[in-house]
Structure formats: structure tokens, C-alpha cells
Amino acid sequence: MIKECSKAILDSIRESxxxxxxxxxxxxxxxxxxxxxxxxxxxxxxxxKAMLDEVISSNEDITVLYDSIYCRYYYSALTMTExxxxxxxxxxxxxxxxxxxxxxxxxxxxxxxxxxxVFQNFPFELRQDDILLCINKMIELQExxxxxxxxTSIGNLFFYSKRYLDFDYAMxxxxxxxxxxxxxx
Amino acid sequence: MAKHGGWAxxxxxxxxxTGKISTENTIEKYKDFIGGTGIGYKVIWDxxxxxxxxxxxxxxxxxxxxxxxxxxxxxxxxxxxxxLWPTCWPxxxxxxxxxxxxxxxxxxxxxxxxxxxxxxxxxxxxLSIEDARxxxxxxxxxxxxxxxxxxxxxxxxxxxxxxxxxIGQAGENLVPMSVIINSVSHSAGGGAVMxxxxxxxIGVRGTGSVYISxxxxxxxxxxxxxxxxxxxxxxxxxPSSPQPWxxxxxxxxxxxxxxxxxxxxxRPPIETGSCDPHNLNRIAYRSNNAVFFLGNDAWKYxxxxxxxxxxxxxxxxxxxxxxxxxxxxxxxxxQNTCGGLNFGRAFFKTFPDxxxxxxxxxxxxxxxxxxxxxxxxxxxxxxxRDFQKLYYDGILKTKIDEKEYKSYSWDKFEKGDPxxxxxxxxxxxxxxxxxxxxxxxxxxxxxxxxxxxEEDWKKDPALQYWKMGHPRHHSNEDSGQIGVIINTQYNRDxxxxxxxxxxxxxxxxxxxxxxxxxxxxxxxxxDATLAYTPMNIYKAKMAKWSLLRKExxxxxxxxxxxxxxxxSPLKExxxxxxxSIESLLYTLATGDKKSCQELDHVAERILLLHRAITIRxxxxxxxxxxxxxxxxxxxxxxxxxxPFSKGTNRMDKEDMRIAMDMYYEEMGWDKKTGAPTLxxxxxxxxxxxxxxxxxxxxxx
Numbered sequence: 001m002i003k004e005c006s007k008a009i010l011d012s013i014r015e016s017x018x019x020x021x022x023x024x025x026x027x028x029x030x031x032x033x034x035x036x037x038x039x040x041x042x043x044x045x046x047x048x049k050a051m052l053d054e055v056i057s058s059n060e061d062i063t064v065l066y067d068s069i070y071c072r073y074y075y076s077a078l079t080m081t082e083x084x085x086x087x088x089x090x091x092x093x094x095x096x097x098x099x100x101x102x103x104x105x106x107x108x109x110x111x112x113x114x115x116x117x118v119f120q121n122f123p124f125e126l127r128q129d130d131i132l133l134c135i136n137k138m139i140e141l142q143e144x145x146x147x148x149x150x151x152t153s154i155g156n157l158f159f160y161s162k163r164y165l166d167f168d169y170a171m172x173x174x175x176x177x178x179x180x181x182x183x184x185x
Numbered sequence: 186m187a188k189h190g191g192w193a194x195x196x197x198x199x200x201x202x203t204g205k206i207s208t209e210n211t212i213e214k215y216k217d218f219i220g221g222t223g224i225g226y227k228v229i230w231d232x233x234x235x236x237x238x239x240x241x242x243x244x245x246x247x248x249x250x251x252x253x254x255x256x257x258x259x260x261x262x263x264x265x266x267x268x269l270w271p272t273c274w275p276x277x278x279x280x281x282x283x284x285x286x287x288x289x290x291x292x293x294x295x296x297x298x299x300x301x302x303x304x305x306x307x308x309x310x311x312l313s314i315e316d317a318r319x320x321x322x323x324x325x326x327x328x329x330x331x332x333x334x335x336x337x338x339x340x341x342x343x344x345x346x347x348x349x350x351x352i353g354q355a356g357e358n359l360v361p362m363s364v365i366i367n368s369v370s371h372s373a374g375g376g377a378v379m380x381x382x383x384x385x386x387i388g389v390r391g392t393g394s395v396y397i398s399x400x401x402x403x404x405x406x407x408x409x410x411x412x413x414x415x416x417x418x419x420x421x422x423x424p425s426s427p428q429p430w431x432x433x434x435x436x437x438x439x440x441x442x443x444x445x446x447x448x449x450x451x452r453p454p455i456e457t458g459s460c461d462p463h464n465l466n467r468i469a470y471r472s473n474n475a476v477f478f479l480g481n482d483a484w485k486y487x488x489x490x491x492x493x494x495x496x497x498x499x500x501x502x503x504x505x506x507x508x509x510x511x512x513x514x515x516x517x518x519x520q521n522t523c524g525g526l527n528f529g530r531a532f533f534k535t536f537p538d539x540x541x542x543x544x545x546x547x548x549x550x551x552x553x554x555x556x557x558x559x560x561x562x563x564x565x566x567x568x569x570r571d572f573q574k575l576y577y578d579g580i581l582k583t584k585i586d587e588k589e590y591k592s593y594s595w596d597k598f599e600k601g602d603p604x605x606x607x608x609x610x611x612x613x614x615x616x617x618x619x620x621x622x623x624x625x626x627x628x629x630x631x632x633x634x635x636x637x638x639e640e641d642w643k644k645d646p647a648l649q650y651w652k653m654g655h656p657r658h659h660s661n662e663d664s665g666q667i668g669v670i671i672n673t674q675y676n677r678d679x680x681x682x683x684x685x686x687x688x689x690x691x692x693x694x695x696x697x698x699x700x701x702x703x704x705x706x707x708x709x710x711x712d713a714t715l716a717y718t719p720m721n722i723y724k725a726k727m728a729k730w731s732l733l734r735k736e737x738x739x740x741x742x743x744x745x746x747x748x749x750x751x752x753s754p755l756k757e758x759x760x761x762x763x764x765s766i767e768s769l770l771y772t773l774a775t776g777d778k779k780s781c782q783e784l785d786h787v788a789e790r791i792l793l794l795h796r797a798i799t800i801r802x803x804x805x806x807x808x809x810x811x812x813x814x815x816x817x818x819x820x821x822x823x824x825x826x827x828p829f830s831k832g833t834n835r836m837d838k839e840d841m842r843i844a845m846d847m848y849y850e851e852m853g854w855d856k857k858t859g860a861p862t863l864x865x866x867x868x869x870x871x872x873x874x875x876x877x878x879x880x881x882x883x884x885x
Contacts, residue, residue, distance in 0.1 A: 020429040020444065020459065079461070080429045081756070087427055109693040110435070111713060117481075118436050121426050122443045154540045168824065169832035172715050177437045180662060181689070182478055183566065184649075185523035 025072040113160035190398030191252025191775035202304030219740035220251030225267025239271040240381035242305035251742035255293035262493025271361035274629020274654035278676040282373030285493035294391025306383040324385040331558035351386035353560030355614040360625035398776030423691035435691030462754035468497035475502035480541030528552035531569035536601035559614035629654025646818035665717035673813035683731035725847035737788035809859030855885030
């Protein structure tokens with residue numbers, strides 16, 4: 001029974017990742033406690049925890065992430081990257097924090113400002129009004145004071161972090177991506 | 186002689202003046218130049234005398250494929266069309282265009298690596314090639330028809346499997362800005378050269394195959410390996426939005442597929458999905474160039490992607506836009522990519538509903554309908570930029586008479602009404618009126634005709650005019666000095682994508698620098714976009730590599746719009762591509778074992794021959810000052826930002842002087858003149874070429 005359950009937990013995590021989802025620990029508990037219904041609740045929880053530990057230690061691809069209140073989420077690195085898993089975790093939490101993280105990461109790593117459409121499209125799928133609301137809130141909060149915006153010559157909004165890009169650089173990069181790349185195919 | 190794979194083995198020669206049709210042995214005569222532009226340049230050097238005019242019967246037009254055309258090698262659909270280029274100003278010089286589609290494969294299956302067309306027919310003819318049966322046919326009934334109808338008529342006769350490369354009315358009327366098109370939308374310039382020879386079309390149907398020398402299992406393994414390294418169009422190796430499998434993404438990537446993004450005009454609609462790079466059966470779903478250029482609205486009109494032989498990328502998006510049938514009475518289906526897709530849209534500064542709007546999509550449909558049927562070339566968008574400048578700067582009014590000026594609906598043009606294209610484009614193809622005639626001549630000749638200084642065009646950054654009648658093509662905007670060097674080298678726009686495909690691949694700058702270090706010897710070979718650093722030798726090496734791989738691809742019949750494979754989407758490979766994929770495929774296909782360096786050596790010979798023809802036909806060795814020129818706007822910035830500061834493309838004149846020095850040194854060319862030295866010609870077995878140049882005083 002234990003072995004079957006462990007295998008089922010492993011499969012669930014891998015299936016979730018394959019579908020582009022993190023598997024929250026609470027979902028694992030809820031699903032698998034029913035399979036161990038005859039046992040005492042404490043024993044069931046302990047058994048599932050033990051099975052999860054076993055799944056993690058025996059399968060290199062299974063990884064755990066913690067959210068801000070230390071809830072655990074699982075994914076399989078076979079079909080999901082850490083970068084994407086972290087992005088999903090951010091998406092579950094604070095939209096402001098999500099947007100700021102994405103904007104800062106893009107400004108630092110590539111470097112580039114990113115268009116508003118990134119947040120409108122999969123996997124963020126935020127409405128334009130909500131994005132603008134977030135940005136307006138950011139302006140009021142000190143922890144987001146580095147987040148800035150530029151508008152390209154064809155009217156599209158791009159965001160950047162001034163920790164990594166100055167205005168001129170961000171403006172030219174946005175213009176290049178929005179207009180230049182299209183005119184120079 | 187040992188049997189070679191890859192090559193069909195014969196080059197077809199058709200003399201339109203005499204009607205004589207003959208063949209010659211590819212291996213004996215052209216193997217040292219591989220194929221494609223290599224054969225083209227060899228023919229022009231050997232057989233077309235200096236001072237020949239593009240529309241003279243003495244000019245030749247060469248349709249060259251290569252040893253990988255018609256094989257299973259990915260992206261093998263290119264036919265290089267080489268001739269004296271009629272828009273090259275002030276003097277036509279050798280150049281080539283690169284036509285995708287299925288013509289190259291059919292030609293190989295028919296048993297030919299290339300076609301050399303020479304002379305001039307007394308009356309319009311079309312050439313039919315059905316394996317060994319090659320005939321000239323009367324084309325008087327086809328003369329005056331558009332490319333679509335011509336193709337249809339020839340396919341009725343030869344069967345639907347035949348590939349037809351035809352010219353439209355623009356080519357017939359000797360409009361220099363004209364193209365040859367096969368397979369609906371795959372074009373290359375040179376339409377008017379065909380027209381000048383009274384050659385309306387070439388229909389080709391082959392029932393043979395291409396022999397592969399290597400073992401079947403090794404060949405199949407190589408193909409799968411190559412496929413595994415492919416990204417999306419332009420070898421962008423990361424998706425445009427975060428995907429579960431992806432570590433990186435780039436909103437500027439052409440890898441657009443995603444969950445929830447559908448080809449909505451398919452019946453039933455097809456979801457493109459996440460497209461994990463390990464799933465080789467999903468490569469064709471990654472790119473959608475209509476969406477890339479026109480925005481998300483284009484999903485609803487997307488039927489699917491289309492493309493060339495052996496290419497899973499399918500960069501020509503097929504669109505079904507019902508409104509254009511009711512509004513303009515044109516077919517609701519259209520297909521193309523990049524410049525062809527944007528042909529109509531690019532004429533307009535604005536549209537009533539925005540730049541990526543329903544009207545802009547309709548302008549694309551109208552533009553494709555005309556350009557790909559009349560056979561008009563856009564000179565990499567310069568036609569449209571010229572037109573806007575002429576109109577908005579008030580130049581047009583001064584160059585054409587009032588009656589003609591009033592015959593155009595300028596209110597429609599200003600409003601962004603695609604109906605305006607019905608007035609302009611057919612007139613260009615017919616040379617109807619002063620404006621249409623001038624536009625059809627190409628920029629250089631138009632400026633000369635109207636007494637406008639080329640310097641005025643060189644000063645305006647919005648025009649992106651480079652030199653000799655042509656615009657920039659991935660210059661400083663893509664990779665600083667590397668792009669500038671590349672853009673100095675050709676007699677038309679550079680058409681080199683080796684560098685831009687790397688720079689725009691979507692990987693973070695740190696990863697790009699790591700790959701650059703492996704490929705060109707130092708991370709300093711590449712800079713972050715718009716954050717350029719002073720010239721260094723590694724940039725010169727990257728520039729040379731970029732040019733050689735372009736020439737190699739053009740000779741092998743591979744698509745330089747999809748290569749080289751300098752990066753891949755595979756995290757487990759550290760995003761490395763494979764720099765030797767061309768030599769792996771070439772060796773297996775032909776049985777002629779050549780390393781990556783040995784193939785680059787052949788590519789350098791081809792580039793060198795192009796240089797030699799240019800020097801011979803320009804009649805000067807002063808290439809540095811007379812040919813490899815850089816327009817003023819490269820050294821300017823709209824905000825007067827200094828070179829090498831972040832946020833500018835501005836180059837520094839002294840730094841570019843050093844850059845050209847380094848490039849010439851890498852190439853073994855004389856730094857003072859920019860002309861190759863005797864030793865360099867000899868190193869590439871072109872001693873006879875050097876001797877002829879020496880006799881004319883054209884060696885440094």
C-alpha cells in the first residue's frame with residue numbers, strides 16, 4: 001500500500017508538472033489521506049510525509065519550493081524548469097511582487113525592459129486594467145521605487161527597473177524591440 | 186571519377202538566342218565552388234565580360250542549388266539567383282538573391298545542380314524541365330499574365346508537382362525592382378533580367394532523387410541531431426513567453442507558440458501549445474510570423490505555416506482574411522513572411538485603427554496579392570521608406586506633373602487605406618507615369634533621375650539607406666561594428682543573418698557571451714544590444730565567420746535565415762548549437778570529407794571571387810574608399826549620445842577605421858585599399874583570377 005501510494009504521489013507530481021502546474025503539498029495530503037483512511041489521522045499525515053520524503057530522496061527530478069508562509073509545492077524538473085516553477089509560485093502570491101520580480105529579472109539578466117503584453121499573455125494572463133492598477137500601486141510603495149515605465153513611438157508600454165537600466169537605455173531598447181525589430185526583419 | 190552523393194552531377198545550360206540546350210559536369214567544373222552562388226560567381230567571372238549591362242543578352246542569370254538541396258537536411262530549400270543586379274547603382278554589379286520554396290529540390294530531382302540562362306529569345310518563351318526532357322516553349326500566350334496565373338497554366342501542362350519560377354508584369358516590363366517567384370510566395374530579385382531575355386518562367390519536375398553517400402543510419406542520425414538543435418524562425422532558441430520547459434524567454438522571440446494560442450482559421454482550430462524543444466514533431470508549431478509582425482489579432486486569421494522543402498520552421502504564415510474579399514475583391518487567402526508579408530502595410534505611416542490592427546492586416550493582404558503576382562521587389566523595405574519620404578517631405582510634388590499627382594488618391598494614402606495600393610502597385614509594374622517608373626528603377630537610379638543627391642539619402646537615419654542603391658540589412662542596430670563590416674561587403678543589401686540570428690536568439694547576455702567565447706575566442710566578441718564596446722579582434726573574427734557561413738549556406742542551398750546553428754534551445758547542451766553541422770551534412774551527403782575549417786575555406790574562396798568580380802567590374806582596387814563605405818547616420822545619434830554609451834547604436838569613425846583594418850587583416854586583404862592580395866588569391870587557388878586582375882592593375 002505504502003509503495004503504491006509513493007508511486008502515485010510521484011506520478012501526480014510529474015503529471016502536474018507536465019500540465020504546467022505546481023502540486024501543493026496540501027493537495028497531496030487531501031488526495032492521499034483518503035487512500036489511508038483506516039489509519040489514525042496523525043499516522044496518515046506521518047505516513048504521507050514519509051512517503052514524500054522518500055519520493056524526493058529517491059527521485060532527483062522532484063523538487064520542493066516554499067511560498068512566503070512556508071507552504072510546500074512540488075514539481076518535476078523533467079518537464080518544468082526552476083525558473084518557471086518559481087514564476088508560478090510568485091503568480092499564486094502577490095501580483096505586485098510578481099510583476100516587480102519579472103521586471104527586475106529582465107532588466108538585470110538580458111538586459112531589457114519588457115512590454116505590458118508579457119503580463120497579458122500566458123502564463124500571467126492579467127487584464128490590462130489590473131496591470132496598470134499594480135503599476136500605480138507600485139509608484140506609491142518604496143519597495144518598488146525602482147520600477148519605471150516607458151512608452152514607445154507606437155504607443156506601447158514597457159517596464160524596467162532603474163537599478164539596472166537608465167531611462168535612455170530602456171527607452172531605446174523598448175523602441176528597438178517594438179519598432180526596430182519589426183522594421184528590420 | 187568517384188561517384189559523389191549530394192550533387193545531381195549536371196549543370197544545365199540554356200542559350201535563348203540559339204535555342205541550344207546542353208549540360209556540363211558539375212563536379213569537373215564547379216566542385217571547388219560547391220554550388221549556389223559559388224557556381225553563379227564562377228560563371229559571371231568566366232563568362233560575363235566587364236561592362237556588360239544587366240539587360241544585355243550577354244548577361245547571364247544562374248539558378249544555383251547545392252549538394253544539400255532536395256535531401257533530408259533541414260532548411261535546404263534555397264535557390265541562389267546570381268546575375269548583374271539591375272538596381273545596383275551607379276553601375277550594375279554582381280549580386281544574388283535567394284529563393285526558397287520547392288524549385289531547388291525539383292531541379293535536383295530532375296538531375297541538375299544549376300541552370301545557366303544566357304542570350305535572349307526572339308519572342309517570349311518558358312523553359313520546361315522534366316528530368317532529361319528540357320524544352321523551350323512558346324510563352325506568347327502567357328506574356329502579360331501575373332505570376333499566379335502563369336504558374337497555374339504551367340502546372341496544368343506539367344502537373345501539379347512541378348515547381349514554377351515565373352516573373353510577373355514587372356519583370357516583363359523590365360522594371361529593375363522586380364522578382365522571380367516560385368511556390369506562391371518564395372521570391373528573389375532578378376525578374377527584369379529574365380524579362381530582358383524574354384523568359385517568362387521555368388517549370389521543373391523531377392522524378393529522381395538525391396543520392397546520399399553516407400550510411401543511411403548515420404545520415405538519419407545527423408538529420409535528427411540537426412533537428413534537435415533548431416529553434417524557431419531566425420534560430421530564436423527561447424520562447425516569447427515563459428513556458429514550463431523553458432529556463433529563459435524573450436518577448437522579441439519568433440518562438441510564439443503557447444498554450445491558448447491557436448491557428449484559429451484552421452478547421453478545426455489547432456492549438457500551438459507549449460512546444461517542448463525535445464518534441465521534434467512540434468517544430469512547425471513554434472513560429473507564426475504573421476503574429477510576430479502583426480500582433481495577436483493575426484491568430485484569428487492563421488490557417489497554418491507554410492515553407493520550403495525540408496524545412497520544419499514554416500515561416501510563411503498562411504492567412505485567411507475574409508474581409509479583403511468583400512472589400513477589395515481579392516482572394517481571402519495569402520501567405521508570406523517578413524518583407525513580403527509587410528509589403529503593403531509598410532507603405533503607410535498610420536492606420537485608422539492603429540499600427541497592429543485589422544486595417545494593417547488588410548494592407549498586408551492587398552500588398553501580398555499585388556507584389557507576389559505582379560512580381561515587384563521591395564528592396565528590403567527601402568521602396569516603401571523612399572515613398573514615404575518623397576511624399577511627406579514634399580519632394581514628389583516637385584518631381585511629377587500636377588495631372589499625374591492628382592491621379593493618386595493621397596487622402597487614402599494618408600489615412601492608411603489599403604485601397605491606395607490598387608493605384609500604386611500596378612502602375613509600378615507597368616512603368617505607368619513618372620512616379621511609378623522612378624520607384625521601379627530602384628533608389629539609386631531614382632535619385633539620379635530626379636537630380637537628388639545620394640548624400641541626402643545617406644543622412645536620413647529613417648531611410649536606413651546604406652550605399653549603391655540599397656539599404657542596411659542587419660548592421661549596427663544588430664551587432665555594432667560586426668553588422669557594419671558585413672554591410673560594407675556586398676553590391677546590394679547584405680542579406681547576411683549569421684550574426685543577427687545569434688544576437689537576437691533570446692538568451693541572456695551572459696549565456697551569449699559564454700557561447701561567443703567558444704565560437705570566436707572571447708566573450709568580448711558580442712555586446713548586449715545597444716551597449717556597444719570598442720572594436721576588438723574577436724568581433725572581426727565573428728564578422729568574418731558570419732560572412733563565410735552566409736556564403737557557405739548559399740552554396741549548399743541551406744537557408745541562412747535559419748542558420749548557422751550557433752545556439753540551440755537545449756539546456757542540457759548549455760544552449761550550444763553545433764558549429765560543424767554543415768560539414769557533417771556535407772560530408773555524409775557528398776562523400777567528400779571536409780572539416781568545418783575546410784568548408785569555411787571553400788566559402789572564403791566564394792566570397793573572394795565575389796570580391797574579385799566586383800573589383801574587375803568597378804575597375805578599381807580602391808575598395809575601402811569606393812565600395813566598403815558607411816553612411817553618415819551610422820556615426821550620429823538623435824540625442825547626440827556618444828559612441829559606446831548605453832542606449833545608442835552610434836558608431837565611432839576612428840573605431841570603425843580600426844574595425845575595417847582588423848577585418849581586412851583577418852581576410853588577408855590589403856588594409857590600404859581593401860583589395861585582396863596576390864598571396865590571398867593564391868591561397869584559395871584563385872591565382873588565375875589574380876593574374877587577370879594584375880594585368881588590369883587591380884591588385885594592391
